[in-house]
Every structure is written in C-alpha cells, then in structure tokens.
Amino acid sequence: MAGIRDVAEQANVSIATVSRVLSKPETVAEETMKKVMKVIELLNYQPNAAARQLRLSETTTILVVVPDITNTFFSKVLRGIESVAIENGYQVLLGDSANNAERGKGYLNILRQKKAAGMILLTAGIEAKIVEKIALEYPVVLACEYLEGVNVPTVSIDNVSSARKATEYLIHLGHKKIGLISGPMNSVLGRDRLKGFYQAMAQYNVKVEPELVQEGDFSYETGFNMMLKLLAYSQTPTAVFAANDEMAFGAINAAEQKGLSVPRDISIIGFDDIQFSAIFKPALTTVAQPAFQIGTKAMDLLLRLMTKQRFSKTKTQYILENQIITRDSCQKLSTISKRQM
Template structure:
C-alpha cells in the first residue's frame, strides 16, 4: 500500500503539501493540487482518516521531561522551548523525572492518553527500542541528550569535539597531569566527553592515568568531594576538566579551601557555561552550549512532527564554543 511519502515523491512536492491537499487547505495552488490528486489516484493511496481526525484533536500542550529541574543548565533550554511554544499557541508542562524510569513512564502516559500533543525528552532513561516505538506513534524530540540508534529526532552538540577542545586548551598551556571529574550514568554526553578527554591526551602523547578520573553527580558538593580525592593523590593534578560547570565550581571551592591557587596551581575547565560561571571567582573557563537555541530548535522540530510535516527523524547538531576565562589563564 502506498504511503504519503510516495505520493509526495510522485507529485514532486513535500509531504506537508500532500497533507494540505488532503485537508483542503487554501495555501495550495490549483496546479499543485491537481498534480497531487493525480499522484494519489495513480498510486491508489488511501489516507488514514482515523489517524488524521485524531491528530486534529489537539490539546495545545507539550511535555518537556528533564532529569533535574533544579539544574541551572536547563533554565535557558526551557526558555527556548517555551518561547517557540507560546508563539505557536502551545503551553509547556515541565516534568521532573529524577532519571526514574517509572516517573518517566507516568509522564509519557499523558502523551499516550492524548493529554499532550508531543514530548521533548532532555535525558531519557528508556531503551533504544522503546524510544523508537514511542517516536513511531507519537511526536517526540530529544534535546541535549539523545539515544544513539533510536528512530527519534534529536537536537544536540558534538560533545566529543567540545571536550577535546577543552582538554587541548589545557595541554596548550603546558599542563600534562589533567584530571577528569565525570559521572556514572549512561548519558551520551558523559561518554562522549570522556572519550574526547582521552583522545586529547592520546594525541598529545600523555599517558592515561585512571587515578585521575573521579566521579560526581553534577552537584556542587560532588565536585568538591571529587577535587579533594584528587588532592589526596601523591602526584596531584595540575588541571581539572569537569563535565559540568557546577562540579567545576565545586572543585574550585575545594581547591581554594585546601590552599591551592586557581589557575596558578591547578587550572579548571567546566562545561555548559551556566549563568554564574562568569560570576564566580575566578571566572570559569568552560564550553558554552547554545542552550536557548537548543530549546528553540527542539520545539520547532516537535511542531513539525505534530503537524505531520516530518516523516523521518531529524539529526541536528548546533555549534559550541570554548570560553576562556580566569580559571585557566591569569589576566
């Protein structure tokens, strides 16, 4: 049986144009309408009327699921989501999952029960196959974090190259004993940032030392704990790369309390460029993510899925920037 994508290809138009013809939209020219209707007849295409009718019953509500609503990183992402949503007549329900599969499932039941039109997932804990099935039946976009190989759209950055650039900056300063403060989870950003860290060391012929990897949980206190563990080593690090700004700031706090100067004794780099990264003393060198744009574009892609304008999953990577401040270079 022919599908809408085959009709669009035969008529030489977009899927959205075929959808407009089926819905008797005035935005289609008569010549284009005739071409689409001819393709429909030639392919014997029969639209799913039940599905179309259900899609028209919109709630004008979308879900935004995040692992920790108190994490300041998500503030600008959510602002982008909300700005685009409100501009298009939608409201956003913020859902804190705490990375709990059961809580995530409970929120997704709102989507499945047609109490929301779509969902933006900022750090889903579901499996690849489960996410693929969800995205096949409902409008879904992953934002920031994404699951590799899943058949769902995502908007993110290249975490590998961002981490590589951050560590390369430390190496270029002549620092070689570079520690990593990371997290124990399955997020792709965590894996890619560690891989970028290791690759930068490898390319500089710096031997990897597993003693220089310590773990936190994205919190300020965990950054302090990890830094103190590093300072207890006989051969202390000369630099620390943390995969989040909050942990990096916690590390600086611990370093200062132990009498170490930043960056003279230990240089520190974070990741995210949250609002108070530039306000801390010393101001934090960090990888800046386009947080607001991540939210905006994720919502724009979700709206296209809701309207049936996208058939295939979208893979979108936005730019990142290493912002050099006083935690690595003394001005």
C-alpha cells in the same frame, strides 16, 4: 512578520482565544471572533502549520521532561522551547524525572492519555526501545542527549568533540598532569565527555593517570568530593576538566579549601556555560552550549512532527555549534606556582 502573540495583544485577548478562533470558531463569541479576525486581516497574519494543526488536536499543551530540574543549564533550554511554543499557541508542561528512568517513563502516560500534543525529552534516561515505540505513535523530540540507533529527531552538540576541545585547551596551556571529573557512566553525556578527554590525551601523547580520572554525577557535591580525592594523591594534577559547570564550582571550592588558588595553583575548566559561570569567583572558563538555540530548534522540530511535515530520512540528528568561553579559572602552566614541579 506578525505572529499569533501580536494578534492576541492588539485584539486584547489571550493567545488561546486566537487559537480557538482559528481552530474552533464555534466555541468563540461572535463579537470576539469578529474582533480577532479584524486584527488578523489588519496585521496580515498568516496562520502557520501549527495553527492549522489546532483543528485536529485535543490539546495545545506540549510536555518537556528534564533529567534534573535543579540543574540551571536546562532553564535556558526551556526558555528556548517556550519562546517557540507560545508563539505558536502552545503551552509547556514540565516534568522532572530526577534522573530516574521509571519516573521518566511515567510521564509517557500524559501522551497516551492525550493530555499533551507532543513531547520533548531533555534526557536519554528512558530505555531506547520505549522511546522508539512511543515515537511511532506520538510526536517526540530528544534534545541535549541522544539515543544510539533510535530514529527520533534529536538536537544536541557533539559532546565527544566538545570534551576533546576542552582537554586540548588545557594541553595547549602546557598542562600534562590533567585530571577529569566525569559525568556518570550510565549517561550518554558522561560516556561521551570521557571519550573526548581520552581522545585528546592520546592525540597529544599525554599520559592518562588512572587515579586522576574520577566519576561524578554532575552535582556540585561530587565535584567537591572528587576534587578532594584528586588532591589526596601524591601526584596531583595541575589542571582539571570537570564535565559540567556544577562540578567545576565544587572542584574550585574544594581546591580553595585545601589552600590552593585557582588558577594560580591549579586550572579548572567546566562545561555548559550556565549563567552563574560568569559571576563565580574566579569566573569559570567553560565549554558553552547554545542552550537557548537547542530549545528553539527542538520545538521547531516538534511542531513539524505535530503538523506531519516531511522529514529527510537521513536527517534526524541536528548538531549545533559550541565554543570555549575563556575566563579566569585557567592559565598557562609556566605561570603556575612551583608546588608540584
């Protein structure tokens, strides 16, 4: 089925011009309008609900707020969002909250000033009551993270079960002294992945050593520093679950700085499966989130909100599948060196 991009390319005009032909034909030169309409007829292009909404919107911009623009995980999510946005005649405006709730709230003014037709939040850092209030007035979707008790369409994976799966993977490899470098406890992702870790350890009757659970902030630096801390204890872990890939990279480099080999001396598993995970040395075993699909689904939901399509009252949270990608950073305990036995 032909899309708005196909019409624009064949008519040799911009997507915005096609949108104006569909929504505000009086603003388009007659010759250009005839050319575009001829291509629309030729391709049998059926303007979708988003295109019809352009008649009512003052802007074709949508706002996406990320918690940390330096975290490469979000680049895949953004590509997914933009692929659907462009196909439907929208452009993406990016805002970086830098993990600062006040800065994040500042972006809400873009909606209030009607400079954006809708918003996708890739962070749950803004207070729930504020998000709920703005969502009553404007189209808002939350992706990657969620807010408990807030009736806002949300797209994510199940972070508790995913972290449980990562921990189980290490347990099935024979590890019992397992460390965790968690995310920050003031974030839902940090709390959920910690919960999944504890659930797996309890399910398999593996003792949690309190000193082997350290809080990070999803940055490479805390992964490195918390790993040094784990290795300073007399009972060091044979495996470590880092709650995102950036911290896993830091943990691997810290271990190697201490003369340890990954995975020969210690196994490390990450979370997210960012692009660098496959080319890092050793290649990182990690929990893969369907980042691109999270983005496309979030934008699909935002389009439904902006075009006032009906939602099921009981279906506001969409959980996507995840999987463990096995690479080179983990191995069975029986093949690990005897340094800690």
